[in-house]
Amino acid sequence: SLVVKVILGVNLVSYASKRREGMEAREAADVVNNWGRDPIGEGKEERVYNKKLKSLLDNEEDDVPRIAEIGENKPGQQGKKGRVALEDLTR
Numbered sequence: 001s002l003v004v005k006v007i008l009g010v011n012l013v014s015y016a017s018k019r020r021e022g023m024e025a026r027e028a029a030d031v032v033n034n035w036g037r038d039p040i041g042e043g044k045e046e047r048v049y050n051k052k053l054k055s056l057l058d059n060e061e062d063d064v065p066r067i068a069e070i071g072e073n074k075p076g077q078q079g080k081k082g083r084v085a086l087e088d089l090t091r
Contacts, residue, residue: 038047 042050
């Protein structure tokens with residue numbers, strides 16, 4: 001009985017140490033692949049282009065006005081943006 005417990009304990013310690021090494025390796029990889037770093041393979045010109053493109057795509061002046069006929073706004077709510085409830089959608 002004691003021998004089984006010792007063998008089980010040694011195996012658990014071995015398993016825990018392997019898990020710890022794997023965790024440290026994943027943490028090191030997360031530092032390399034951090035969200036704040038520059039994208040891999042993009043030059044300075046491409047980053048400037050992507051930033052300009054994003055500003056053009058996010059421009060609200062180009063958006064079509066929201067209308068009640070397709071469930072975006074209820075009558076009398078012109079111009080108010082917000083999340084539309086699923087039951088209010090008409091299509």
